[in-house]
Amino acid sequence: MAGKVFAVVVVLVTLVTAYCVVTHVWWMPVDISVHGPKIDHQIEETILVAGLLFIAGQIVLASFVFRYGGATGKPKQIPGGAKPLVIFAFVLVGTEVLALSFIGSKAWGAVYFEAPDPSSLRIDVQAGQFAYYFRYSGPDGKFGPLHPELINEGNQNYFGLDPDHDPDAKDDIVTAEIGIPVNKPILLTLHSKDVGHSFYVRELRVQQDFVPGLSIPVHFTAIQTGRYEIVCTQLCGLGHYNMKAYLSVLSQSDFDDWLKKQAAMQ
Amino acid sequence: MAETQVHAAHHAPSQGFIRKYVFSVDHKIIGIQYLTLSMVSAFIGMALSWAMRIHLAYPDFRIPILGWLSPNGAPNGLMTPEYYLSLMTMHGTIMAFFVLTAAPFAGFGNFVLPIQVGAADMAFPRLNMSSFWVTFVGFLLAAATFFIPDGPPLSGWTAYAPLSAVGSVAGPGQGLGQTLWVLSIAMFCVASLMGALNFIVTTLDMRTKGLTLSRLPLSTWAWFIDAWVSLLAFAVLLPCGLLLALDRLGGTSFFIPGGLVFNDQLQPHSGGSPLLFQHLFWFFGHPEVYIIILPAFGIVSHIFPTFIRKPLVGGWKVITFAEIAVGTLSFVVWGHHMFVSGMSPFMAMVFSVPTLFITIPSVIAVLVWVFSLYGANIRFDTPMLYSLGFVSLFITGGIGGFFLAQPSTDSYLHATSFVVGHFHFTMGLSAIFATFAGFYYWYPKIFGRTMNEKLGKLHFWLSFVGVYCVFITLHLTGFAGSVRRYSAFVDDFMIPLMPAQRFMTISALLLGAAQFIFLFNAIWSRFKGPKSSDNPWGATTLEWATTSPPPFDNFGGRQLTVYHGPMEYDDEASVMQTSPEASIAGT
Amino acid sequence: MKTHQRIGATVFALLLIVAGLLRSTPGVRATAMGQVTGTVKLDGPAPHQKPIDMSKDPSCAQTRGGAPASGENVVVGTDGGLANVVVYISQGLNGDIPVASKPVTFEQKGCQYVPHVVAVNPGQHMTILNDDKTMHNIHPDPKPGGGNNAFNKSQLGGGPSLDVTWTAEEIAIPVKCNVHPWMHAFIVVVKGPNGVSGGNGSFKLENVPPGTYTLTAWHETYGTQSQKVTVAEGKPVTADFTFKAK
Amino acid sequence: MATTVYEPPQVERHLPYYSGKGGGENRAPAGGDLHAVEDRPLDPAQTGIRVALGAITMSFAALTSAMIVRQGTALDWRHMTLPSVLYLNTIALLVSSITLEVSRRRVTDYARGVQTQISIPMLWLLATLTLGLLFVVGQSVAWLKLRAEGLYLASNPNSSFFYLLTGVHATHVLGGLLALVYVISKLRRAVLRRSTFAAAAQYWHFMGALWLYLLLLLWAKL
Structure with missing residues (x-):
């Protein structure tokens, strides 16, 4: 019972959070600078990447808790053990953070590495x-x-x-x-x-x-x-x-x- | 002969109330003392956050006790801005140091670690006792700031120089209050160093027969790694505090540059570097958040197998190596706190990369917990509920890290309430949830009685939902540019966010109120709870191989021998680490 | 129970009577006090006072009702009268100098201090008020070691008043508000009768016991001037000061 | 449920840190006989001192980096000449390390039964103690010298760091002196464990090395 409630609460929380972010309930004000769109773009990019991880993580957690709460009999491990998980973390999350830091560095560089215009x-x-x-x-x-x-x-x-x-x-x-x-x-x-x-x-x-x-x-x-x-x-x-x-x-x-x-x- | 006496004294319980319960060298008593201190601190810290939240959402509300507590800082219960900042500073200090660092590490670590390694006590019992009492004096110094005329300091728990270094010209609370604060933190550093030393040596040298490192319970592993991180981090904060104290009291200029003007008066300092302070502080400060969270990793990893009735996926290795990776990487990421502080933009990028990569071991840890649930037989006792809650909170908190690890996105979100929401999830409430998990889990061992399960579950549900209501909203208002550490909202920008502020305040009040259920449960069960068996959860590690509560030397003079790893579970069956029976889960 | 109350009430009444008697026997003979009046003038053109830009805090303009503010270092009236000059007796007062019993008020209004210069006796009460909608911090900065304590306290808009006393004589303790850095004022702590010149430069020292005194006028920009005056019983004396513009 | 009875696992002898070696029993035996104490396994004191030295290294690394940063960014750094008494102090501290080492070997001889007199290592220990005290006194002489030159803690960043580093180091040396006193008192009662002595000696030698490093740091005008 507790497991089902937990799963429902976690899913609800995830959906409400995602809804608030996607519909911009409270959001950044209008952008008035030349460099700003790069930062906004990077924030959106990060929302996409991190948001997917967030939803996936919470939903998988909720579904396992829902499915295996109070089960009996011989417990079993996930097929393949920890290896796929570690590979997943390194490859997928590694790629994600690499991509983020690459694109993010470009956004950052475009803002902060640029020398100021001499006519400023x-x-x-x-x-x-x-x-x-x-x-x-x-x-x-x-x-x-x-x-x-x-x-x-x-x-x-x-x-x-x-x-x-x-x-x-x-x-x-x-x-x-x-x-x-x-x-x-x-x-x-x-x-x-x-x-x-x-x-x-x-x-x-x-x-x-x-x-x-x-x-x-x-x-x-x-x-x-x-x-x-x-x-x-x-x-x-x-x-x-x-x-x-x-x-x-x-x-x-x-x-x-x-x-x-x-x-x-x- | 002298050595015999020492030997004998060690194995016989001390007589007399003072030696037995106050200045005790027994690690179990010291653990309880730490837990009590952090529980008191937690309720103080929570009361401070209540006062702050009420003031933010309802600035005209006269907070009843506050006016009486500080007629100066809150005349008629209406908070002045400096008092708000003082409360904020003390909330951060008390929570970060005396609750989050003390409870899951020093509290449970002290009580449980020596038993889990099969030792009679810590390696250095007297050092252990002094580390608690030095912490306690540090706590008293911090608490004393509330009772001096000028009030507590207002420069935040980060105490950035030169605000914290120039003395009372910088504002109220920056005189004696800040000096006491520095002393208090220095005390805490010394105590933490002594504690960490003890943990390391105990884990290395005091393990019982057959207890190889690969058979250590996962909580011991986490405390051991954590002890290393805190040894190295607090060893940097201590000299940093020393330099700050010298700037304040000795007239030196380590952190204070020249040409500063306060109140139209030129200050007699020259050449110091405020950025140096930030570097030294965050060199400690970032590992500090892992010092807080690593024991939580350990406690949760230790509790999981008991309640899912099978080993963690990947055994002890994957999770432990993830913890080691997190602990190591934590020393090279401190610069991400300083993206907007005038550090060179190139360095910002250099710090951004390891900050992003620290997510990999964190993700591995989360994957281990989540995918261990696959095919499990989950039992939802309160400790497990709290462990599951921890995983959910940690995922949510970790997500925010992506935004703050990149200088480009951080340059918008830095110092907004997004950051506040982020760290409350990742290190604040996650660690608190793990602490609760540990508390419900080890309570029968500590006191020999069981906590009320119904109240425990009620406490969990209210806390879990409350935490999300408060801290997700903080994230969202952060996107809208709501700046943290403001004692009132006078920006044109932040006034429209008032409904969100009120929602957070009401949620925080409910969340706080739920903690009194816990307090009642903890105190009531101590005296009226049903007597617990020695091993109520059907667990396998050494702390469950002795009586509840354990005798003075933990095992009644027995020298245990360990035959298995800590995760010998198979549905209803489990094999004690001390049992020579065959392994059923192959650990 | 009843008896106890009655005894208590009687004792209390007796104490009140004794206290009243003590108060009505003054240490100093109640003679008709003298009075010094006069005008302070500025000789020469008044320096330009910069207008103050208060755009940082829009609520300041609200309280001011749109009236622009300008600096108050030198405030000169239409006929050359110099305002904000403190006139006090610097020499000649002897014995037990009475402390003014009425508290002086010191207000924060429209993000400026009213009055800009305030004179107060050591031990006299000073009531600080904030009439604005915004928060101010009151930050007087007396000379270290001079006997007066520095403090730095904020006062919320419309918040409860603060009550302050000063212990030692000090000519001109600067006061600032850090939230509105242009706000500054001076507190002059002097013993005995004193007066601050108003918009037309006139001042008045009341309750001056008869005698010969050195009268000193202090201005934040132009410094001090002194002259001798003799005050007779019940007779007003006039003393004028003229400061030279720099 | 399985019923096979397993033998206790083999304890790896060569990798003490990777085995549960029964540390719970690792206490001095009754009797306090020095000859018997010798055979005990590695004592926590020695592990403890090594870990503590790690923390001390970290602290001084932090102070060093602070000094380098402070020196690099500021224009107010005034190089000063070190008081020459420091070199005498250095010699005293280095010699004290040698005397301590001699004493430690004599204690080993004594434990092996080669030596029968405990007074010889004791004399060497007392010499170490005296030299250590001399060092601390010498450091305070250096402070007095600087004070006479008008260089105070707050005078300029170089003097600040000088007082700070020498002060913190001297405090640690005082701690080492206390350890030596403890060792002497144990030796006097013939209940000294060799590991205790070894731990104290490691700490003492480390203080000497640390001082050489600090002297170099203060002497080199970076």
Whole structure:
């Protein structure tokens, strides 16, 4: 009896899970980046491979439990013993994981091995407890050097710039929201001023940690205008859940206006 | 002469309550002490998860006891974000170390392993006693963080530097609380090293006559392999903790880079590497999840043959070699925790491959369990139900691994609730289910009484369904980009997921409530349960060849001789390992 | 049982009376206290105050009702009055200086601190309120070893108020909210009567016992200025300050 | 049910780790006579010490990799000159290994009946103990020297690692000294098992080798 119930429960759970995944009850948001489809494709590929293993595993488990629960008489082993199982694991699962790691490496390589476009718009991103700030180089195209000892957030000097002494820093534009032009390669440089943080934009399919002491480049191209959330995914302290910023993907002309307005506010 | 006295002392039970039950060198008492400690820890950890789940789904609900417990962290029962993170940190720490590492390995291992190898005790009984008491002090240190003004640390069980290294400038709980946490973990490391050493030497040197390695029960095999993994892994966590402690207390900069600014103030550190911490931690941290799951493999493999009335397919070899492969590979996959941490993308690929390949031995283990059911005569006593539940949970959990082993898919799913769902299935609940299986299985041996079967089954069904309701939903919300370790959902993105959050909370409350059935059953049966025979399951290994509970030196001075492997079953018939009868299953 | 209660009630009533008598016999003679009033002005152009971008937390804008926020380092009124200057008696107060009994309130409103500069006596109660829908953490950072304890506590939107006291005198303990990094304020802990200049630069020190004092004005950007004043019984004295813009 | 009675299986003599060799009986016999103790099979103490040395190796490997990573990534590394007393300490520790080995052979002779006096190995043991103590004292002299130069634990990463590695190693050496004291007390009462002595000696030699390695690591400016 218990075996039959167990089998039914396992099958039910498997079907409900499969249904939820296949019908996308809760699912990834729309993809707005050039590289994103590769990642989405890889996720689908993995769902296919792993999903088949999941369903097969649970159903076989359930059916054996259903069939052999409470049986009597001389028990028997599966014909051929363990050899076919081990071969199956090595060949089938081995092929699967090889294929996954091969295709996955290609997807990964296409995203992360590609050198950033030299014409990319460079934006400096700083994370701190518990906010992001962004810096554009301004007309001179140069970022002023950072002086951590000058950071004074109350005076809104979030980066520790010294425009009085550093000419490069004079026209740097610091913003609380990141605006980017659509269809233009973007190169972010991530650095943290205190602890580890992360830069996660679900729609961009980008997640990258900020590691204190390191400057980490991230590049992408957004292909759809709109306003998207950037959230922190690396535990950074009490305000972690509330650490976010917005990414505005704008048309080129809107972006130019936006940046002008930001420059005027400095 | 001195040696005679030592000799005599070893074989005679100590007198007096303290020496007999508290500071006892008897491995059985120590095993029970470990199990009790982890049961207490499990209920504490569960209570913490309840508080967190309630807060997540019903942020305005005033949790009654919480306001009284911490007027600072939860004024009027409303949790502050820092208190949520503290509870989360302590839930992870208590569950990962004091429950999942302690119960299936140190708890059952201590009680059962020496009996299964036919020894009178562990190789080093006094070392064994100290390893429990050091663990206990570690537990007290961790628990003490709840009672200091600043509260427990909030940097998660992974305690990433520099958040965990710079001290109280990083936020509440990061002062004394984090220091106590580091000390507690260091204590746990020392205790685990002593325990692992004892397990290894006992298995190597203390086996009784005829008990070759190929005749070891599968649970002993798993504990033996596990002891090696934990010996090597905890030997790395200990120096890692030492470096962290020096950064916190000695002003060094191992993990703290220069130029950090907290609250507009430049910190006096330079040159440290946060990634170094992550590497050291995960070099321990990934084997740690196998340290947790390998004893579960062993317990389930040990229980299966008894209740399917035949040997496992492939005998002792296939499953054991799968365990060895898993244990070995676990040391070369730690980088998959760091795909998004600024590690070079090439290294990410290098770590991805062994991570994916570790599924092969895991799949072999699962295939062994599943296909052993073929042609079996399955008996559904509670231990077996829990073992079957373990297999189902482990399959489900393993599937999630495919997504997290690849850097490309991980870059979306990393740090979402998908990960939380994944590790709760694979190492959390799987290991808990195996622990329950072991508990129902060995309970008659430990206490000489049988647990109530009806309550046990009720406990199983509620737990099994509850686990799926909570943790599958976590996977699904993870696909939707729900970020883990958030104390409230203020993202535009995550507010639509609130119904799922409520569903998980209600399921988790029910799942937790079901555990009180177990608690009641365990305590009630201890005093009122029906007396058990020496071998109630018709099993074959040495622990069933002695009385229930076993005498002080396990076999009453007998030196056993072993003639068979551990899986001599054939429907109703079975042959004890100690019996000189002919083999019926050819093991 | 009854008798016990009656005895208890009597003792309690007696205690109340004694306590009342003790309270009504003040240690200091209740004389008519003096008063110092004045205005703080800024000489020169006020520096530009950057507007604050609060887009990080949309709920801030909600509470503000759309009013834009800007920095508060130098707040100058229409007629050059300099706000947020703390005026206090730095020398001349002797003996047992009474502690103000009314608690000061310190609010978080629209993701800024109200007031931006708050003066408080050591031992005086300070009530911290969060009127916003979002969570703030209150993170005062006094000088180490100065006698005041740093703390870092979060307060949920509309959550219960916090009650804080400071133990030692300290000119300007910076306060921050890390969730909204632009939020900053100063807590000035000084003994005796004090006042903070308002939007038009005017301030008022009440309950000043007669005597000659050094009056000091402190501003977060422009530093301190002092002058001598003599306060007579029951008579208001005027003292003005002018800070030079940099 | 089958009824054939099987003989107990043969115990493989040459592969002790692969056989159930009756470890449950593996206890010192009554009487505590050193000559009788000699013939006992391999003692868990020796296996235990080897396993423990494995764990210690792992810990120092972790510290080494931490040091290499820390040295490679940072610009704040200041190479320092090692205090010369370290070389004297090294000699003391190496000589102590030799004296211990001499003592161990004398104990073997004693057990075989070649030697009759227990005081000779005892003297060698005491010499080892003294040299070990000298080493620990010498290490603290090195610490004092660095302190006099103004190099503290937190001064720079090189000094941090110096204090850390020498400190952790010295702690282990102190553990070894305790083991020697235990061996001496057992020897005094003539109840010393050769395996116990062998285990302590293995640990002690390992500490010497470990120190040579650490010295090389600290000396080489990687």
